[in-house]
Amino acid sequence: MVKYILKRLLIAVPLIFGVLTLTFFIIRLAPGDPAAFFIQPGISPKVAEQIRAQYGLNDPLPVQYVKWLGNVLHGDFGRSFSRAQQPVLEVIAESLPVTMTIAILTLIANFAFGIVIGVISAVRQNTFLDRFLTVTALFFYSMPEFWFALMMIILFALKFPLFPVSGLNEVGAENYGTFGFVLDRIWHLALPVTVLSINGAAGIARYVRGSMLEVIRQDYIRTARAKGLSERAVILKHALRNALLPVVTLMGSSLPFIFSGALFIEVIFAFPGMGRVTVEAIFARDYPLIIANTFVSGALIVLGNLLSDVLYAVVDPRIKL
């Protein structure tokens, strides 16, 4: 398995480089100018030119590419154009933990709720409860996340002010002490994580239900029941474990979705995470930051896929890598 993982990682390197190279050329060919902000009345026409020279944008494209490649191979992704020349890796180091926190919390909530709802609707198949859960799940599944987020804000932050509208912490949260600070942070994350996970959980619930229904009809389940095991033991021990096999692989592949969902959530709730950084970088034509973000999300997608393949082998002994 170690060999397999290493092989996959090695293949990932040229793949990610290909993605970065494509991104490099596409963003430079797209209309728009990183120095556009400085082209306005009252600002000397020289400024835009000087700024472009500073960014190294006056060189021919192949020269820019070679320079960029050299820097990236040295681990230097450059400095952000739009964020006051901050090194882009620093920008990412600041924003990635925010997104990771949301992503991990969402992942946990996704699977926790998804599995519970899925199992209930499978066990109580075709009852009112099942139909209700199915319809509710589909209702949330088909709802656009950004709209849902705004509705949640209107409902739980404005009409019934239980949660904050935005931000990661209250004004003056630094003085709450570590425990208070973390509590405050969780309080601020409650709404966005709910929004992100309800959508995902609805999808997972459908998967779990389907796979559970398939398993429940198997002979060994009937055998287990015939043995006189309690229904609880049959469902949770014998059926669920096998039903979760296909679901586990979702864990890896749902990471990219959670990341793209975090993109809206971060803009709406004003979290300084990767999603917002990427959106703003694209609008500002901040080339180095766009490329570094592509790198991070590309790497995460590759790793997520690898993770789901490996997990598959781990949970199912029939599969050998």
Place this chain on the structure above:
Amino acid sequence: MTKKSNNRIRPFLPLLLLALVTLLTACSKSNRKDGLSASAKDSTLVISMLADADYINPVIGASVTSANITGLIYPTLLQNEFDPETGLLNYVAMEKKLRPSSPKAIGRSPKSALARSWTMAPDHLSITYILRNDAKWDDGHPITSHDFKFAYRMYGNPVIASPRQQALAELVGADRGQVDFDKAIETPDDTTLIFRFFKPVPEYIALAHTSMTPIPEHIWKEVKPQEFRESKLNQKPIGAGTYRLQAWNKQQDLILTSNKSCILPKPGNIKRIMFRVVPDYTVRLGQLQTGDVDVVENIKPEDFVSLTKTNSSIDVKAIGLKVYDYVGWMNIDQDYFHKTGKFRPHPLFGSAAVRLALTHAIDRQAIIDGFLGDYGVLCNTDISPSLKWAYDDTIKPHAFDQSLAVKLLEKEGWLPGADGIRQKNGKRFSFTLYSNAGNPRRNYACVVIQQNLKEIGIDCKIEFQESNVFFENLHNRKIDAWMAGWSIGLEIDPMDVWGSDLEKSRFNFPGYINPRIDQLCNLAKSKMRPEEARSYWIEYQKILHNDQPITFLYWIKETQGFNKRIQGAELNIAGTFYNIDDWTLKPSPRVAP
């Protein structure tokens, strides 16, 4: 083994969930009830901002937010005073004023100026400042004339690429391409500062251009120009203003605390000012409603009613008029111009009569009534009614009169074709109106315009482009018709926008060419006092009104949402935070025992 681990985890799961739920509810309760955040709030003013500040450095800071924050942290040579009566900007030193303050001007303490006084040379080739000798940077170093000279070197350094380098355009050497700082700025002693110009400069322009914010030389002199923008010093600015930077969490918030040692003029009234980044408009609005933030700029008129209804402690303040929208018509045949560099009229919009007809055909008042309500004013030219000293109030706006528009078009030879669209020599009057995506006001206006033009037999398609793409097309003069806007400066200087040399006047997107406009702008600039140029600006407005190089639509009042606990805020077109030093916060009734 698996059995064991399963047994270990199972009881934990519900427990964990329960714990999480209790934590959440507990903490929401604790924050609602205890007075911790309330008392912190009473001394903290929270201002929402769309995007984070870029540099807290007067030399390179480019955004308005940065300028607002820099203005609170750094000292100024002169204090600006805006006079709403005339629309003129006054410059104030401790012991001298450019002109006497009008009674309506909201005075600010002249003690905030570093200059005691100044003398303009009779030949207008130099200006000499006498600085106060008791001002100190926050680290205790005295502020001297050398700090100014050093700062100007930074402003003028091409490697640093300051967006404010335009202010150095009159200094000695600038005419030859490079300012000669040793000759242009002299510092005979710590409190004397002399600027020399290569040509006579009117006093008000000299004051504007020589009163740029200084930076402390002793802190910055070791920093190489190529590292100026990257320098960590930008994160901890040393200033001397009413506030100091306490914390800056990038992309989240920026906190200023009142500077206790400030003598320019005194420490800020409000203990803490927090600038909070909230990129989404709906959320900014929500935070204003819940009281999480105190100031939200640019509230859309359609939100006023719901905003003030849900929370009676919110006030909407309007400032204006500084911003206008217009429909641009390409005056010249741009393809021919790009190919040959020569001019010939645009096949559709080349004639002033056609453009006038288009203005008459557009129901500008309907756009105002439909979208802006009381916060829009018909626009005649780009001289704002707020600049009363130059504004011509005798000009009558072109009326919405479609029959007149039709008459004008038919006189020009645009007659209805078989398909109902007007034609001239086989050319249909059909074009695409471009604008930037994501601006509901322009979106609305475009639809009204399309409808109005259809009524007189003109086919107008609408296309919204991503802002970067749209402005690039505009700058390269690639599109025939567009809707955009301008925000005007407090000084009238329209050469960039209307000058006949299209290479130099980069913002003359429509390619409007009228040598008389160039003449008038130059004549006005040569006057030593702005008021003396009034007659030129009157003629200028008449010409633009008749030629309609573009269709001026409406001036927009900027509307800022304020929590009423802010007291003493005076807003004007010089800025929302014009007198923020003098604001106070009314304590919330909640804290009273």
